[in-house]
Amino acid sequence: MQLNRRRLVAAGLGISGLAAASSASNAQQRKPAKSLRGEAGTLDPDIRPDSGEDETTRLQAAIDRAAARGRALALPPGRFIVRGLTLPSGAQLSGSRQATVLQHLGGAPVLSASKATSITIEQLTITGGFPLSSPWRGLVEFRDVKKIAIRDISVETSPAHAIVLERCSGIVTHCTITGATKAGIFSLDAEAGLEICHNRIERAGNSGILVWRSVKGEDGTIVTMNRIERIAARDGGTGENGNAINVFRAGNVLVTSNRIADCAFTGVRANSASNVQIIANNIARVGEVAIFAEFAFDGAVISSNLIDGAATGISVTNLDHGGRLAVVQGNLVRNRALHRGPSDPGGYGIAVEADAAVTGNSVEGAPTAGISIGWGRFCRDIAASGNVVRQCDVGIAVTSDAAAGTVLIANNMISGSRRGAIRANDHGRVLGDDLAVAQPSAGRIRATGNVVA
Numbered sequence: 001m002q003l004n005r006r007r008l009v010a011a012g013l014g015i016s017g018l019a020a021a022s023s024a025s026n027a028q029q030r031k032p033a034k035s036l037r038g039e040a041g042t043l044d045p046d047i048r049p050d051s052g053e054d055e056t057t058r059l060q061a062a063i064d065r066a067a068a069r070g071r072a073l074a075l076p077p078g079r080f081i082v083r084g085l086t087l088p089s090g091a092q093l094s095g096s097r098q099a100t101v102l103q104h105l106g107g108a109p110v111l112s113a114s115k116a117t118s119i120t121i122e123q124l125t126i127t128g129g130f131p132l133s134s135p136w137r138g139l140v141e142f143r144d145v146k147k148i149a150i151r152d153i154s155v156e157t158s159p160a161h162a163i164v165l166e167r168c169s170g171i172v173t174h175c176t177i178t179g180a181t182k183a184g185i186f187s188l189d190a191e192a193g194l195e196i197c198h199n200r201i202e203r204a205g206n207s208g209i210l211v212w213r214s215v216k217g218e219d220g221t222i223v224t225m226n227r228i229e230r231i232a233a234r235d236g237g238t239g240e241n242g243n244a245i246n247v248f249r250a251g252n253v254l255v256t257s258n259r260i261a262d263c264a265f266t267g268v269r270a271n272s273a274s275n276v277q278i279i280a281n282n283i284a285r286v287g288e289v290a291i292f293a294e295f296a297f298d299g300a301v302i303s304s305n306l307i308d309g310a311a312t313g314i315s316v317t318n319l320d321h322g323g324r325l326a327v328v329q330g331n332l333v334r335n336r337a338l339h340r341g342p343s344d345p346g347g348y349g350i351a352v353e354a355d356a357a358v359t360g361n362s363v364e365g366a367p368t369a370g371i372s373i374g375w376g377r378f379c380r381d382i383a384a385s386g387n388v389v390r391q392c393d394v395g396i397a398v399t400s401d402a403a404a405g406t407v408l409i410a411n412n413m414i415s416g417s418r419r420g421a422i423r424a425n426d427h428g429r430v431l432g433d434d435l436a437v438a439q440p441s442a443g444r445i446r447a448t449g450n451v452v453a
Contacts, residue, residue, distance in 0.1 A: 049078020084108035095124040106130025109141040122151040138164035183207035205234035206241040219250035233264040311346035319354040335366040366392040374399030400424035415453035
């Protein structure tokens with residue numbers, strides 16, 4: 001028997017069995033569904049769940065009719081085989097959570113919208129089946145859409161990204177995204193007011209959440225209260241993949257209170273992202289740097305994060321590319337080296353380079369140094385004070401390069417350091433006497449009031 005696409009989909013999904021199970025329960029499910037907006041949804045008699053056929057045309061007509069009337073369209077339980085559904089302005093599409101499945105037939109995204117406003121999708125399951133038309137597309141894809149609301153949907157096994165938002169504003173919340181080949185959520189050039197919150201993202205091939213801009217500029221996206229776990233780096237590279245949250249060129253982004261675990265590279269990576277705030281995240285078992293502010297950024301606040309298990313805990317680097325101005329405060333870093341990423345030597349609790357205050361942090365068990373200040377000549381205006389550094393190979397390492405800038409190391413508690421409390425460092429090589437003993441109060445390195453145990 002020759003297999004065509006329709007027969008293959010029907011066989012793979014067990015459509016006949018689903019249709020039989022569905023027919024017995026449809027009578028009970030014909031009541032209008034309540035959307036999360038508190039509005040009654042409308043059931044359209046022309047739509048046919050579990051038909052085993054391509055339902056795109058019928059479902060598109062139902063979406064258009066409901067939107068024209070200003071009504072929400074409620075989909076009954078069952079599986080709809082679709083591709084290329086487009087949502088007009090004002091469209092509201094809801095289902096019965098896991099019981100309502102939109103199965104991708106390949107090609108265009110399952111749901112998309114362009115140059116629209118006020119679109120809501122909720123309580124649906126969207127699952128991949130065949131390749132998308134481009135590896136940069138998503139099963140859900142919005143472009144130039146204002147006031148989106150994507151709530152309480154599941155997106156499973158996307159062959160590329162799960163959700164793509166380009167020049168959009170609104171909210172993505174309480175969604176579950178599993179098995180995306182590339183990123184769970186990809187936002188590019190967000191409009192003011194985008195929030196990505198209370199989502200669960202697991203087993204993504206390259207990234208959990210991407211907040212990017214085409215050129216460096218204001219963004220303002222809020223990424224908060226998400227659970228992101230088991231992120232791989234399927235496409236390789238030196239850090240662009242394998243991250244739970246990646247902020248690239250996007251200014252004034254807030255990343256707060258996320259739970260992140262088991263990532264190939266980084267928990268939160270901010271690349272050329274000025275005025276970023278990375279606050280109160282819980283990060284465990286990442287393969288390179290748990291929190292990274294790098295390259296051409298100007299302003300980063302990294303505060304109140306808990307990190308347990310990474311090659312390096314917090315890294316604020318790349319003065320050579322203009323990376324500067326940071327506060328690293330009140331973080332707890334329990335730093336056990338896992339495998340080291342290709343671009344990072346690993347083993348540091350906190351590493352900084354330029355115009356930074358490192359204060360009130362607790363670092364324990366860093367196999368290279370608890371706090372690393374500068375790298376070669378790349379060091380300027382660093383103050384490290386009031387930190388607790390325990391059981392590290394070196395407590396605080398500071399670059400010895402004569403061309404480096406001024407460093408103040410004051411009032412820190414350093415205990416159990418195997419090779420000294422405060423040591424000069426030349427590109428990873430420890431030099432000279434313990435500066436905690438000499439207590440230099442003049443020159444480019446000044447150490448005072450530190451307690452060594």
